[in-house]
Amino acid sequence: MHFSDLGIAPTILRALETAGYTSPTGVQAEAIPAAIAGRDLLVSAQTGSGKTAAFLLPALTKLSERSTGKGQGPRVLVLCPTRELAQQVEKNALEYGKDLRWMKTACLVGGASFGYQTRALSRPIDLIVATPGRLMDHMRSGRIDFSRLEMLVLDEADRMLDMGFIDDIETIVKATPETRQTVLFSATLDGTVGRMAEKMTRDPQRIEIARTETSGGTIEEHLLYADDLNHKHRLLDHILKESGFDQCVIFSATKAYTEELADKLSDQGYSAACLHGDMPQSWRNRTLNDLRRGRIKILVATDVAARGIDVPTITHVVNFDLPKQAEDYIHRIGRTGRAGRDGTAITLAESKEFHKVRRIEQYLKRQITEGVIEGLEPTRRPPKGPRRNGKPGGYGAQGQGQRRGSSSSAGNGYGRERREGGYGRGTGSSSYDKRGPRSSSASQGQRSTQRAD
Numbered sequence: 051m052h053f054s055d056l057g058i059a060p061t062i063l064r065a066l067e068t069a070g071y072t073s074p075t076g077v078q079a080e081a082i083p084a085a086i087a088g089r090d091l092l093v094s095a096q097t098g099s100g101k102t103a104a105f106l107l108p109a110l111t112k113l114s115e116r117s118t119g120k121g122q123g124p125r126v127l128v129l130c131p132t133r134e135l136a137q138q139v140e141k142n143a144l145e146y147g148k149d150l151r152w153m154k155t156a157c158l159v160g161g162a163s164f165g166y167q168t169r170a171l172s173r174p175i176d177l178i179v180a181t182p183g184r185l186m187d188h189m190r191s192g193r194i195d196f197s198r199l200e201m202l203v204l205d206e207a208d209r210m211l212d213m214g215f216i217d218d219i220e221t222i223v224k225a226t227p228e229t230r231q232t233v234l235f236s237a238t239l240d241g242t243v244g245r246m247a248e249k250m251t252r253d254p255q256r257i258e259i260a261r262t263e264t265s266g267g268t269i270e271e272h273l274l275y276a277d278d279l280n281h282k283h284r285l286l287d288h289i290l291k292e293s294g295f296d297q298c299v300i301f302s303a304t305k306a307y308t309e310e311l312a313d314k315l316s317d318q319g320y321s322a323a324c325l326h327g328d329m330p331q332s333w334r335n336r337t338l339n340d341l342r343r344g345r346i347k348i349l350v351a352t353d354v355a356a357r358g359i360d361v362p363t364i365t366h367v368v369n370f371d372l373p374k375q376a377e378d379y380i381h382r383i384g385r386t387g388r389a390g391r392d393g394t395a396i397t398l399a400e401s402k403e404f405h406k407v408r409r410i411e412q413y414l415k416r417q418i419t420e421g422v423i424e425g426l427e428p429t430r431r432p433p434k435g436p437r438r439n440g441k442p443g444g445y446g447a448q449g450q451g452q453r454r455g456s457s458s459s460a461g462n463g464y465g466r467e468r469r470e471g472g473y474g475r476g477t478g479s480s481s482y483d484k485r486g487p488r489s490s491s492a493s494q495g496q497r498s499t500q501r502a503d
């Protein structure tokens with residue numbers, strides 16, 4: 051199948067060639083013709099599946115024709131859960147729509163200048179990408195006119211609900227014309243998100259894309275059990291020394307610990323920085339730019355802050371802490387293996403967290419291959435269960451791990467008995483310090499447990 055079979059405007063097809071896209075991904079092949087035909091869509095697709103282009107290409111095809119509507123408000127509105135994702139979506143829209151020279155876009159997210167956004171809204175605008183909170187601020191001040199809105203897109207709708215945006219979303223949807231086309235993307239279409247989706251769409255076409263399909267390369271996944279925090283640090287040291295990574299994203303469960311870990315890695319001589327939701331937006335943007343330019347080699351991030359990161363040179367993802375929600379596992383590992391390249395995702399879990407690992411595996415409907423690093427084997431074993439019926443997959447010295455999408459058997463694979471030494475536990479300050487990641491407290495004590503992002 052070719053992009054030219056999908057009904058996309060010729061001016062946009064040229065930009066896709068420049069972007070190096072040769073053929074549509076599964077979600078694009080299904081969603082683009084239906085959206086161009088004007089259908090409402092409910093799409094379950096993961097990050098990494100090419101979902102952004104699946105809604106932007108029909109939206110831009112609409113924008114390639116002049117509006118017949120009166121007013122100067124947006125013709126397309128895309129709602130995203132996080133600032134970073136919204137910025138990434140606007141960037142993609144400008145890339146795919148580079149030949150629509152008249153097109154005006156605005157990205158309305160918190161932490162950015164109100165004045166700049168207000169100026170953008172005072173002129174005719176074609177496409178707005180926004181987070182619900184900031185969009186509501188502009189709506190309250192009467193700056194947004196939805197009278198000519200043709201298309202509403204909800205990207206990562208499940209995440210927006212998780213983040214408590216349901217009331218804002220309902221208010222925004224009510225403010226838009228009933229004649230609009232509604233396209234909703236979500237990792238899942240079950241439960242609350244499914245009910246909300248049914249209410250806001252008319253005779254929607256449902257498109258379900260298998261979780262494993264991606265537009266990217268292969269991601270090799272490994273699971274390493276550790277006895278405790280100290281052991282996890284030693285595994286991380288080994289991974290960073292031996293893996294030959296180009297750029298790496300490390301996920302931590304708390305904002306404070308992203309700072310602490312970034313500090314520790316900087317002290318070890320890595321070019322490392324943290325990214326979390328308490329950092330001023332200008333700092334978050336600068337960090338992401340530095341990551342894109344390769345100035346930062348290791349980014350230590352919380353889940354929410356890392357959504358939308360699309361940097362093809364990220365070769366490794368390390369889950370230093372397990373994700374709180376199983377679907378975040380997919381989002382995390384999807385930071386590597388992008389734009390057709392291969393990647394490696396390594397998950398560290400304390401043995402007592404085996405039930406959380408099982409929950410992730412139940413969600414994935416497959417097992418993550420468990421491995422060990424020679425000399426760094428855990429002394430405690432997770433209880434025997436359905437997953438321990440095969441050979442260890444191994445990591446590093448013992449094997450090659452598992453490719454995303456394949457199922458695999460996994461076994462215990464634990465080595466000799468070994469007690470861990472005493473790595474100093476630290477606590478970071480919970481608030482972000484403007485002097486940057488290195489300024490956070492690295493004092494000793496218990497690791498703080500703070501809400502991520």
Ligand code: AMP
Binds near residue numbers: 072102
């Ligand atoms: P997304 O799922 O929208 O986050 O996209 C994941 C990655 O795939 C991004 O780096 C896109 O630039 C890239 N991508 C999207 N569609 C295609 C395609 N048809 N061919 C190659 N890469 C693509």
